[in-house]
Amino acid sequence: MSGISFKGVTKRFGGRDGEVLAIDRVDLEIADKEFVAICGPSGCGKTTLMRMAAGLDFPSEGTVAVGGKAVRGPGPDRAVVFQQFALLPWKTVKENIGFGLKCRGVPAAEREREVMRYVELMGLTGHENAYPHQLSGGMQQRVAIARSSVLQPDVLLMDEPFGALDAQTRVVMQEELIHLARRNPRTVLFITHSVEEAVYLADRVVVMSRRPGRIQETIDIGATRRAENWEAQAIEDVMDRDSFIHFRTRIWKLLRHRDEAAAAAQRPARRA
Amino acid sequence: MAWRLSRRAAIGTATIGASLLAWWLLTAVTGIVGPQRFPSPAETWAALAQLWDPGYAGGRLPQQVYHSLRLVLLSFLAASAIGVPLGMAMGLSRRFEAFINPTFLLLRPIPPLAWIPLAIVWFGLGDGGKIFTICLAAFVPATINAYVGVRNIDPIFLAAARVHGASSAQLVRDVILPGALPLIFTGLRLSLQASWTTLVAAELVGAFFGLGRVLNVAYQDIFPGMILVGMVLVSLAGAATTMALAMVERRAIPWRAPL
Numbered sequence A: 001m002s003g004i005s006f007k008g009v010t011k012r013f014g015g016r017d018g019e020v021l022a023i024d025r026v027d028l029e030i031a032d033k034e035f036v037a038i039c040g041p042s043g044c045g046k047t048t049l050m051r052m053a054a055g056l057d058f059p060s061e062g063t064v065a066v067g068g069k070a071v072r073g074p075g076p077d078r079a080v081v082f083q084q085f086a087l088l089p090w091k092t093v094k095e096n097i098g099f100g101l102k103c104r105g106v107p108a109a110e111r112e113r114e115v116m117r118y119v120e121l122m123g124l125t126g127h128e129n130a131y132p133h134q135l136s137g138g139m140q141q142r143v144a145i146a147r148s149s150v151l152q153p154d155v156l157l158m159d160e161p162f163g164a165l166d167a168q169t170r171v172v173m174q175e176e177l178i179h180l181a182r183r184n185p186r187t188v189l190f191i192t193h194s195v196e197e198a199v200y201l202a203d204r205v206v207v208m209s210r211r212p213g214r215i216q217e218t219i220d221i222g223a224t225r226r227a228e229n230w231e232a233q234a235i236e237d238v239m240d241r242d243s244f245i246h247f248r249t250r251i252w253k254l255l256r257h258r259d260e261a262a263a264a265a266q267r268p269a270r271r272a
Numbered sequence B: 001m002a003w004r005l006s007r008r009a010a011i012g013t014a015t016i017g018a019s020l021l022a023w024w025l026l027t028a029v030t031g032i033v034g035p036q037r038f039p040s041p042a043e044t045w046a047a048l049a050q051l052w053d054p055g056y057a058g059g060r061l062p063q064q065v066y067h068s069l070r071l072v073l074l075s076f077l078a079a080s081a082i083g084v085p086l087g088m089a090m091g092l093s094r095r096f097e098a099f100i101n102p103t104f105l106l107l108r109p110i111p112p113l114a115w116i117p118l119a120i121v122w123f124g125l126g127d128g129g130k131i132f133t134i135c136l137a138a139f140v141p142a143t144i145n146a147y148v149g150v151r152n153i154d155p156i157f158l159a160a161a162r163v164h165g166a167s168s169a170q171l172v173r174d175v176i177l178p179g180a181l182p183l184i185f186t187g188l189r190l191s192l193q194a195s196w197t198t199l200v201a202a203e204l205v206g207a208f209f210g211l212g213r214v215l216n217v218a219y220q221d222i223f224p225g226m227i228l229v230g231m232v233l234v235s236l237a238g239a240a241t242t243m244a245l246a247m248v249e250r251r252a253i254p255w256r257a258p259l
Helices: A046-054 A093-097 A099-103 A108-121 A137-149 A167-183 A195-201 A222-228 A242-271 B002-029 B041-052 B061-092 B094-107 B112-123 B127-151 B155-163 B168-205 B211-220 B224-252
Strands: A004-015 A018-030 A035-039 A061-066 A078-081 A155-159 A187-192 A204-208 A215-220
Touching (some): A004 A046, A035 A195, A046 A061, A046 A078, A046 A155, A078 A137, A093 A099, A093 A108, A099 A137, A108 A137, A137 A167, A215 A222, A222 A242, B002 B041, B061 B168, B061 B224, B127 B168, B168 B211, B168 B224, B211 B224
Parallel strands (some): A035 A187, A035 A204
Antiparallel strands (some): A004 A018, A204 A215
């Protein structure tokens, strides 16, 4: 049982001109095996939330817990896929995918078997001895996803994993992620600024406001997705559905409305 | 790739060939540059023959080159063995850096050659003092570049390794060391250069053998041909060691994207 729980999480960053409130009292419960996307404008603190779940950052106030235990640092129950891929440039595809297994002391023969299984699963056959710089962006992100998935983590944390990819590659990767998630369900926290991506992938979409980051609304997609069996359809057909368009428009309005309100609130403040 | 390499080699050869031709024309053919200013090719060749057999300044050519090469390599290896770990440790630990840096800052402005009198007092006129002096010159770039190399590693690599379970030792071995390696090699190249520069200077001050000794004796004998031979030998030996280091670098950093 590995849910993620954010309770009263506030994050302040110290800067030269005093402290900046980045995240303001966020409460969020993510159930075991649930796929939750956090969607919001840049600077809303969504990546910081992910980093706190990963154990790379810590809240100023409140608690972050995974599987009921407070997060004190990175742990084997969680793995992260980064936006910039973060593959080690000096390791080959195989060495990158096997990195976590090696760190855990998995014997070489078993490691090789597991790595090759994911090489095949992620469509990387023939590139296993290439260095990351020899691969396209999409391939690099596949390696990064394989590197995290091979560890069979209870929780997968993904920070705008497709943000650096071109539109076509992005769509292919989104479909692949859905298939991977169905084959092997696990708790996923997915950070994105793309509304479409959030609606297409997630059971629940959490919409955040611009700094200070607060949860504005949580929108349940899962029931509709299952009822209409989105996963059996091509992404462009899903995106054409009334239900999808309805969700998308609603989230857009939330993001826009909030922005305009924030802009209006800032104008007199600037003058003062 | 092969074509580009061969074209580069051809251009390099042509440049050197043209310079040699100009040298011959200026000194031997036209006499624009007189023999008391700069030796002609024939005089230089005679000096080279003399250095080969019977020898000059206490030894024959292979002995003189071997002696200098040995000093440079020993000093360079010692400087790298001290400088690279020191720089990496400074990059890894702020506390260690705070401990070492003030000393480092104060010692750095002292030109390596200013250490020679002290080195002679401590080690005498033998190889010990020269190795000490060359080490002092060579270890500074090795240290600084290893330090900057560690400091400049993209934190995302460290984060990625940590979230996938790397321990501190694995972090150093699998992320920090390979990540710093390109700059470490930049430092080593500069160290090697510094080693050669300092060697010749150290041998000029006092030596029984070596290319610096050849230069010094030739200067006292007012023997321009031999001075030129000594300079060319230093240049060739320096270039050979630099190329050897570049080969080691290519083997050590196979992942580097071709530029």
